[in-house]
Amino acid sequence: MPLEPIRVVVTGAAGQIAYSLLYQLAKGDVFGPDQPLYLHLLDIPVMMGVLEGVVMELMDCALPLLLGVVPTADPAEGFKDIDAAFLVGAMPRKEGMERKDLLAANVKIFKVQGQALDQHAKKTVKVLVVGNPANTNALICSKYAPSIPRENFSAMTRLDQNRAQAQLAARFGVGIDNVRNVIIWGNHSSTQYPDARFAVVTKDGGESRVADSAADAAWLQDQFISTVQKRGAAVIAARKMSSAMSAAKAACDHMRDWWLGTTGDKYVSMGVISDGSYNTPKDIIFSFPVLVKDKQWTIVQGLELDAFSVQKLQQTGQELNEEKEEALAVCQD
Incomplete structure (x- = not known):
């Protein structure tokens, strides 16, 4: 029996990330090879001409799962009856910009989108925020959509996880599938x-923990962390534009695991509402290792944090608390 069609919205649909994202969605890479869908493409009025070209290309791809496309500049139409949302549209980060520069402009966008989700989307909608600053944007979006469970809002740190996984695969000389359980906090x-520290590498038929490699200890605490943290800035410096293809792929990975579930003991990193696990601040969107079953995520518990890790979690938690206060102040202006 054929599956009921779902409705998926992508904001910033005329932009760079969406251009890589939409084909993967319509082809079945995210929701499954048998899941028909309608795509809602939301952007600002000035981008409607560009969006028309995107719609033409989607039609010309002749993808069997894609039942229809709704291009619009109206949030009410864009978010009507949707099952999943990719909130990509945001003011992009440019070379030399700090994240705080982005915050004031983007928070207001996500307030409006939260209100539109609250009024028009299904209450079961899964909302993935890609536009930066993603964690705080997701928090604000959730705040202004009180009828939708907070657990249904997530920020994308899968790009960082993919970057970390790729660095480890290159370091240990293995394929990307042979590295699992690297965490972004x-x-x-x-x-x-x-x-x-909890990542496992499969090589030559055996498994080993990355943390057990004494030869790599200094690299793991220094160059590895720094490379992943600064990868987005490095891409901007080289491309003169922010990450698009890799961001789209990460958004697909994130939503696929959320929608279809994770397998076995292989956990993934998602920015989700904090319940205070690992002594993190509550009521912020914080990236944790999670497992997913039946579209519900649970934070992996019981991982032992060393003093170095505790300090790192405190530092990033403090930044998120500061962003939260700034964002709430902007919303009240």
């Missing part, structure tokens, strides 16, 4: 803590 910012 905290904020999608330069204070994030890429943690490889």
Whole structure:
């Protein structure tokens, strides 16, 4: 029996990330190879001409799962009856910009989108925030959508996880699938803590923990963390534009695992509402290692944090608390 179609909205749909994202969604890479869907493409009025070209291309891809496309500049139409949301549209970070520069402009966008979700989306909608500062944008979006459970809002740190996984795979000379359980703690910012202490590498038929490699200890605490933290800035310096292809792929990875579930003991990093686990501040969107079943995530518990890790979690938690206070102040202006 065919599956009921779902409705998926992508904001900033005429932009760079969406251009890589939409094909993967319509092809079945995220919600499954048998899941038909309608795509709602939301952008600002001045981008409607560009969006028309995107709609033409989606039609010309002749993708069997794509039942229809709704291009619009109206949030009410964009968010109507949707099952999943990719909130990509935001003022992009440019070279030399600090995250705080982004905050004031973007928080207001996500306040409006939260209100539109509250009024028009399904209460079961899964909302993935990609636009930066993603953690705080997700928090504000959730605040202004009180009828939707807070657990249904998530910020993307999967790009950071993918970056960390790729660095470890290159370091140990293995394929990307042979590295699992690297963690991104905290904020999608330069204070994030890429943690490889629980990562497992499969090589030559055996498994080993990355943390057990004494030869790599200094690299793991220094160059590895720094490379992952600053990767976005490095891409901007090289491309003169922010990450798009890798961000789109990460958004697909994040939503696929949220929608279809994780497997076995392989956990993934998601920015989710903090319940205070690992002594993190409550009521912020903080990236934790999670497992997902039946579209519900649970934070992996019982991981032992060393003194170095405790300090890193405190640092990124403090930044998120500061962002939260700034964002709430902007919303009340």
